[in-house]
Amino acid sequence: MTTSAPWTPDQPIVSLRDVYKSFGSLEVLKGINIDIMKGEVICIIGPSGSGKSTLIRCINALNDIQKGSIKVEGQEVHTDKLNKLELRKKIGMVFQQYNLFPHKTALQNVMMAPLLVLKEDKASTEKRARELLAKVRLADKEDAYPGELSGGQQQRVAIARSLAMQPDIMLFDEVTAALDPETVKEVLLTIKELAAEGMTCILVTHEMGFAREVADHIYFTDRGVIVEHGAPETFFDNAQDERTKLFLSQIL
Amino acid sequence: MTKPNNFAVLKPTPSSASLQYDPMTVSRFLGTMSPWTLFAIFAVLLIWPTIASAQSGEAVRPFNALWRWMPFLITKGFLFNVLISFLCLVIGTGAGVVLGLGQISQRRFIRAVSWLITQLFRNSPWLVILFIVMLALPYEMTIFGEVYYYPAWIKAVLGLSLPVMANISEIVRGAIRSVPNTQWEASEALAFTRNQTLWRIILPQCFKRMIPPWMNWYAILTMATPLVSILGVDDVVNLTRQAIVAENNRPELLMPFFGFVLILFFAYCYPIARLTLRLERKFAVKL
Numbered sequence: 001m002t003t004s005a006p007w008t009p010d011q012p013i014v015s016l017r018d019v020y021k022s023f024g025s026l027e028v029l030k031g032i033n034i035d036i037m038k039g040e041v042i043c044i045i046g047p048s049g050s051g052k053s054t055l056i057r058c059i060n061a062l063n064d065i066q067k068g069s070i071k072v073e074g075q076e077v078h079t080d081k082l083n084k085l086e087l088r089k090k091i092g093m094v095f096q097q098y099n100l101f102p103h104k105t106a107l108q109n110v111m112m113a114p115l116l117v118l119k120e121d122k123a124s125t126e127k128r129a130r131e132l133l134a135k136v137r138l139a140d141k142e143d144a145y146p147g148e149l150s151g152g153q154q155q156r157v158a159i160a161r162s163l164a165m166q167p168d169i170m171l172f173d174e175v176t177a178a179l180d181p182e183t184v185k186e187v188l189l190t191i192k193e194l195a196a197e198g199m200t201c202i203l204v205t206h207e208m209g210f211a212r213e214v215a216d217h218i219y220f221t222d223r224g225v226i227v228e229h230g231a232p233e234t235f236f237d238n239a240q241d242e243r244t245k246l247f248l249s250q251i252l
Numbered sequence: 253m254t255k256p257n258n259f260a261v262l263k264p265t266p267s268s269a270s271l272q273y274d275p276m277t278v279s280r281f282l283g284t285m286s287p288w289t290l291f292a293i294f295a296v297l298l299i300w301p302t303i304a305s306a307q308s309g310e311a312v313r314p315f316n317a318l319w320r321w322m323p324f325l326i327t328k329g330f331l332f333n334v335l336i337s338f339l340c341l342v343i344g345t346g347a348g349v350v351l352g353l354g355q356i357s358q359r360r361f362i363r364a365v366s367w368l369i370t371q372l373f374r375n376s377p378w379l380v381i382l383f384i385v386m387l388a389l390p391y392e393m394t395i396f397g398e399v400y401y402y403p404a405w406i407k408a409v410l411g412l413s414l415p416v417m418a419n420i421s422e423i424v425r426g427a428i429r430s431v432p433n434t435q436w437e438a439s440e441a442l443a444f445t446r447n448q449t450l451w452r453i454i455l456p457q458c459f460k461r462m463i464p465p466w467m468n469w470y471a472i473l474t475m476a477t478p479l480v481s482i483l484g485v486d487d488v489v490n491l492t493r494q495a496i497v498a499e500n501n502r503p504e505l506l507m508p509f510f511g512f513v514l515i516l517f518f519a520y521c522y523p524i525a526r527l528t529l530r531l532e533r534k535f536a537v538k539l
Contacts, residue, residue, distance in 0.1 A: 060441060062437060062440060062441060084440075084443075085443045085445065086443075088440070088441060088442070088443035089443045091441075092441075093441040095434065095437070095438060095441075097434055099434045099435060099437065099438035100438075101435070101438075101453055101457075102457060103456050103457050112442075112452070113442040113443065113444065116444065116448050116452060117442065117443045117444060117448075161442070162441075162442070165442060165443065
């Protein structure tokens with residue numbers, strides 16, 4: 001199934017080829033092609049219901065696909081032989097609703113996966129967890145439970161929790177959509193720093209200004225297909241497709 | 253002609269009028285009673301026959317008889333019921349947790365079998381289950397060539413454990429289902445295995461939620477233990493009957509004696525129901 005040649009960093013780190021996905025009779029993705037290089041930041045935008053979230057959930061196999069190929073670091077995702085755990089160790093994911101574990105403190109949330117999944121020792125995990133919380137500017141909230149934190153703070157803990165697994169790729173699924181306007185900025189700042197450090201990021205977002213600023217490449221999806229894609233400047237200032245123009249005129 | 257203004261208006265439905273089935277009915281009924289109910293039962297069941305018999309000139313006799321039997325009825329009778337209820341709770345909880353986890357298994361076969369067993373014992377009359385177990389199980393068991401005899405009450409414990417098991421299976425399943433699906437997803441994305449997710453993420457979150465309904469079933473179970481008297485096990489009800497017989501079967505003893513048994517059950521289950529309701533309020537979910 002997989003090509004015998006091992007993956008090298010000059011090849012796409014994530015590669016989608018002709019991906020089809022449907023829920024029952026509802027076709028959500030209709031032939032998606034995307035290549036992402038290591039260290040790239042790409043933003044997927046588009047009207048709601050256009051399959052953006054489904055698309056990135058396919059990359060870490062939270063959703064399966066009907067047809068096509070998804071390769072992550074050369075490893076085929078769309079196969080029965082997939083080792084999901086190994087795949088997910090490479091890919092971090094942050095959700096719209098944060099999905100922190102409510103019965104654990106911020107620090108414990110960050111430490112859990114490295115301890116249980118990677119079986120790392122407690123001392124070094126704790127040290128790294130504290131560093132990560134400091135990095136997302138929540139060093140003083142280590143012992144707070146998710147219920148005691150604001151949405152923006154919870155989302156930053158969720159980012160730290162994903163980073164604790166030391167992933168190669170981060171997926172962000174509309175991470176600011178559920179936030180109050182004043183807390184959106186702090187989360188975006190965290191992501192921006194992450195992107196600047198060279199993390200490969202795939203974002204589904206409605207924050208056009210942010211997308212323009214941070215993305216290397218923008219993909220616009222509508223009704224399950226990629227209508228248009230390009231560098232932010234050309235995409236936002238010189239969109240070619242009518243649907244893209246319409247969407248941008250509505251949102252900007 | 254003006255029609256009366258009776259459009260269907262969305263009014264907030266009072267909870268008492270809700271058609272939703274409330275699995276905690278027993279605890280809610282018991283727990284919301286005034287503690288004075290105990291004395292009311294005393295008054296009705298103990299004093300009334302005393303007054304009745306006072307007219308025949310034997311005012312204090314029923315009380316004297318009850319007083320003599322009380323220690324026996326409590327230690328040999330009621331405590332035995334408590335023992336039976338405890339054993340049933342332990343067995344029923346253990347088996348019920350396994351069955352409940354079976355109901356959310358990823359294997360379709362295990363899921364189906366667990367569901368079937370749960371529904372079967374949850375929706376059968378307890379007494380019928382008891383009879384079947386009493387009659388189906390042998391009185392002796394041969395293990396490694398040695399014959400063991402065991403008393404009828406052990407079988408009664410097994411019989412009562414089955415419906416408890418089924419109901420606890422439903423509690424476990426319901427509690428796990430009550431945790432948002434996104435918790436499973438987040439754990440999956442962090443590369444937790446299914447078992448790790450279940451035991452480290454999901455169950456710790458819903459453990460507290462299971463305690464009130466679990467205690468509710470304990471109260472129901474305790475009140476159901478007199479069923480074993482029908483099958484010849486010497487529980488508090490059987491012993492009370494025997495005590496009355498020993499006191500020459502005098503009819504004025506009926507109310508005080510069985511009233512006393514009722515009070516014992518009430519005094520035991522009432523605090524449990526109160527505690528159950530308190531815990532339910534305390535653990536009311538905030539997500």
